[in-house]
Amino acid sequence: MKLRPFEIGLVILFVALAIGSLVILSIYEGGGKSSDDIVVIGPVTIWGTIPQEVMNETISKIAQSDKQYSDVTYRYYSPEQFDSSILNALADGNGPDLVLLPHEKLVDMRRRIQPVSYESFPLVDLRNMYIDGAEIFALNDGLYAYPIAVDPLMMYWNRDILSTEGFLTPPTTWEALLNSYFPKLIKRDFDRSIVRSVVAMGEYDNVRNSFAIMSALLLQSGSNGVIATDNGRYQVQLQEARTGNSNPLRVTADFYTRFSKPSNTLYSWNRAFRDDRSVFIAENLAFYFGYGSEARELERINPNLNFDVAEIPQGASDTLRRTYGKFYGISILNSSDNKLGASTVMFNLAGLVNSEQIAMGSNMVPVRRNSIAGGSNDKYGRVIYQSASVALGWLNPDREATDRIFSTMTGDINENRRDLSQAVNDSVNRLEREY
Numbered sequence: 179m180k181l182r183p184f185e186i187g188l189v190i191l192f193v194a195l196a197i198g199s200l201v202i203l204s205i206y207e208g209g210g211k212s213s214d215d216i217v218v219i220g221p222v223t224i225w226g227t228i229p230q231e232v233m234n235e236t237i238s239k240i241a242q243s244d245k246q247y248s249d250v251t252y253r254y255y256s257p258e259q260f261d262s263s264i265l266n267a268l269a270d271g272n273g274p275d276l277v278l279l280p281h282e283k284l285v286d287m288r289r290r291i292q293p294v295s296y297e298s299f300p301l302v303d304l305r306n307m308y309i310d311g312a313e314i315f316a317l318n319d320g321l322y323a324y325p326i327a328v329d330p331l332m333m334y335w336n337r338d339i340l341s342t343e344g345f346l347t348p349p350t351t352w353e354a355l356l357n358s359y360f361p362k363l364i365k366r367d368f369d370r371s372i373v374r375s376v377v378a379m380g381e382y383d384n385v386r387n388s389f390a391i392m393s394a395l396l397l398q399s400g401s402n403g404v405i406a407t408d409n410g411r412y413q414v415q416l417q418e419a420r421t422g423n424s425n426p427l428r429v430t431a432d433f434y435t436r437f438s439k440p441s442n443t444l445y446s447w448n449r450a451f452r453d454d455r456s457v458f459i460a461e462n463l464a465f466y467f468g469y470g471s472e473a474r475e476l477e478r479i480n481p482n483l484n485f486d487v488a489e490i491p492q493g494a495s496d497t498l499r500r501t502y503g504k505f506y507g508i509s510i511l512n513s514s515d516n517k518l519g520a521s522t523v524m525f526n527l528a529g530l531v532n533s534e535q536i537a538m539g540s541n542m543v544p545v546r547r548n549s550i551a552g553g554s555n556d557k558y559g560r561v562i563y564q565s566a567s568v569a570l571g572w573l574n575p576d577r578e579a580t581d582r583i584f585s586t587m588t589g590d591i592n593e594n595r596r597d598l599s600q601a602v603n604d605s606v607n608r609l610e611r612e613y
Contacts, residue, residue: 226252226508236535277508278507281314281315285576285613291509309547325545326507331387332561340363378463379434389584395430459479469504471541505571534546550567587601587604
C-alpha cells in the first residue's frame, strides 16, 4: 500500500515520540534502565580538609541507594598537611581524583584542576543558584569548583562582660564599638598593662583569624582584591577601591594596628597574650572574631562560657554589609584516570541534598540561595546564615606566604621599622611576587 506524504509524516512523528519516550524512561528513576547502567563510576578518591566523619556519612548514605558509591573513598588532611601530601602523591602518580578545598588554595591548585566550561554550566546559572561569594571559583576560563559551603567570619561576644557594663546587645558598627563600648569594657592597670581586653587586633601571630579579620576590613573598605586576568595572571588591587576610599589596604592596616600601640587610646592587645581564642574562653576578652563553625567548639571547651554570636561590625556610613568567608568547593584534577566517574561523583556531592549535609555537618552554611533562604533553627545558625549571604573572599596566592607578608607588615608598623605607607607598599610588592 502506498502511503501519502501526510501519512508518512505521521509515521515518522510517532516513531520519534516512541524513541524519545524510551530515552526519557532510561534516564529517570523508575524507567527501564537505572543510572547505574548508564555511567559506571568505578573507584573514585577524594582528598580534602572537610572532617572525615562528615564525608564518610554523606558517601555512606548515597551508597545505600547506589552501590557504586561503595568504591568512593575520602581522605582528610589538615590544611597544614594537605599541600605537601598532594604534591608528593601527584609526583608519585597516585593522587586523588577529586579535591574538596577552601578557596584559599585555589590559586595554588589552579593548574592542577580541570575547570568546568561555561558552555556546560553557564555563569548565569551559577549566579542564580549560589550566593555572590561563591563566584570566587568562577575564573575567566571556567568554573574551578562546584561550591559546597561557606564559613563566614563572625563576632563572638561575652554576654556576662557586656551586661555587667550595661550593654544588652553587641555593637553593630565599628563607631559604636570604639566610642561607646570600648571605654567601658577595657580594663588596664595604672601602668597601662591590660587586665581585660576588648578586641584582639593589632598583632598578627597571636590572633587566630588575623588574616580573616584583615580581609573583612579590606572588603568593607571596598578593596578590589585580586583580579584574575585572561592570560592566567593576577592583578593585585588590594590598594584600589571600587568607589570612595583611595587605599583600602592602608586604611585597614592603620585601623588594625591601632589596638596594639600602648600610646593609642584603643590599646587592647599585645604580643604577650596567648592566642585570642584562649583568652576569650578564659573570659578575659570581650569580643572574639572567629568563624561560624567555631561556635560548637567554644561550647565544648568551656561549657560555662556565656557567649553569643553576631555579625561583625560594619561602618556606620556603609551601604553594603560585608564580612570575609572561607568558601569550600569540589574540583576534579587533571591527573585523574577516571574523569567520567569522578565527574559523576562531583555533580552528586554538589547537589542540593548532599551539599547541605556536608555544609551543616561541618557546622558551616550551604552556599545555595534556596538553602540560605530556608534559614536555620540552630541557636547560632540564624545569624550565621545571615552573615553567609554577605560573605566574600579574595584570591590570595598561598595562605602561608600571605600570613608571612601580613605579619611582617603589621610588625613593621608596630615596631616603627617602616611608616604606614612604606609597610603597605612593601606588602603589595611581596604579594605580587607570590602569584
